[in-house]
Amino acid sequence: GESVGLHLPTLSVQEGDNSIINCAYSNSASDYFIWYKQESGKGPQFIIDIRSNMDKRQGQRVTVLLNKTVKHLSLQIAATQPGDSAVYFCAESRRSARQLTFGSGTQLTVLP
Amino acid sequence: DGGITQSPKYLFRKEGQNVTLSCEQNLNHDAMYWYRQDPGQGLRLIYYSQIVNDFQKGDIAEGYSVSREKKESFPLTVTSAQKNPTAFYLCASKKGTGDEQYFGPGTRLTVT
Numbered sequence: 759g760e761s762v763g764l765h766l767p768t769l770s771v772q773e774g775d776n777s778i779i780n781c782a783y784s785n786s787a788s789d790y791f792i793w794y795k796q797e798s799g800k801g802p803q804f805i806i807d808i809r810s811n812m813d814k815r816q817g818q819r820v821t822v823l824l825n826k827t828v829k830h831l832s833l834q835i836a837a838t839q840p841g842d843s844a845v846y847f848c849a850e851s852r853r854s855a856r857q858l859t860f861g862s863g864t865q866l867t868v869l870p
Numbered sequence: 871d872g873g874i875t876q877s878p879k880y881l882f883r884k885e886g887q888n889v890t891l892s893c894e895q896n897l898n899h900d901a902m903y904w905y906r907q908d909p910g911q912g913l914r915l916i917y918y919s920q921i922v923n924d925f926q927k928g929d930i931a932e933g934y935s936v937s938r939e940k941k942e943s944f945p946l947t948v949t950s951a952q953k954n955p956t957a958f959y960l961c962a963s964k965k966g967t968g969d970e971q972y973f974g975p976g977t978r979l980t981v982t
Contacts, residue, residue, distance in 0.1 A: 767910075790969045792969070792970060794973075799976070799978075800975055800976065801874075801876075801960055801962075801973035801974050801975050801976050802913075802960070802973045803973070804970055804972070807969065807970060847912060847913070849913075851969060856901070856918075856920065857903075857915060857918065857928070858915075858971060860905075860912040860913040860914075861912055862910075862911060862912040863910075863911075863912055
């Protein structure tokens with residue numbers, strides 16, 4: 759079936775470095791993509807989203823890139839901080855479905 | 871303070887008992903969702919509701935039931951028919967015209 763998947767289950771980066779978290783999706787009809795951050799024992803928090811009519815969107819220290827040709831989504835975190843350590847999920851939806859389909863998540867660990 | 875509340879944070883039950891998890895939102899959102907999360911996994915959709923007095927099954931609805939009698943509330947009952955009920959349960963809501971889902975803090979259910 760259709761699914762959203764992540765390339766790497768874990769990622770470790772040095773504090774101050776940039777982080778890149780990748781996500782692949784298989785549904786070419788997906789028109790909305792979103793990244794969530796989940797700290798241990800808590801609910802997911804919105805980070806940034808992007809629609810399929812865009813290739814790039816920037817927030818505070820975060821950038822999401824969308825490559826529709828290869829069905830790939832990435833989240834870039836600039837100057838990674840210890841507070842960025844968490845699990846990051848991508849999710850996608852189609853307007854007709856009105857549901858989000860989540861990937862399995864990437865555990866980001868920031869090393870001192 | 872606007873947001874989504876879930877109670878209790880931790881819940882313990884004996885096998886064979888039904889248990890109801892609470893989800894309340896004061897964001898005036900039309901749609902509400904219930905997800906299940908197992909360790910190291912993504913979120914899987916149990917049930918969702920677009921409007922009051924209407925709800926649809928998600929991907930893993932077997933062994934669960936819901937009601938939507940009020941816009942603010944979307945309780946989830948985990949019945950004894952659910953074979954593996956121990957999990958972290960997350961409730962979310964969104965505006966009718968929006969795509970971003972806002973999550974509650976979650977309830978960790980342990981059944982022994």
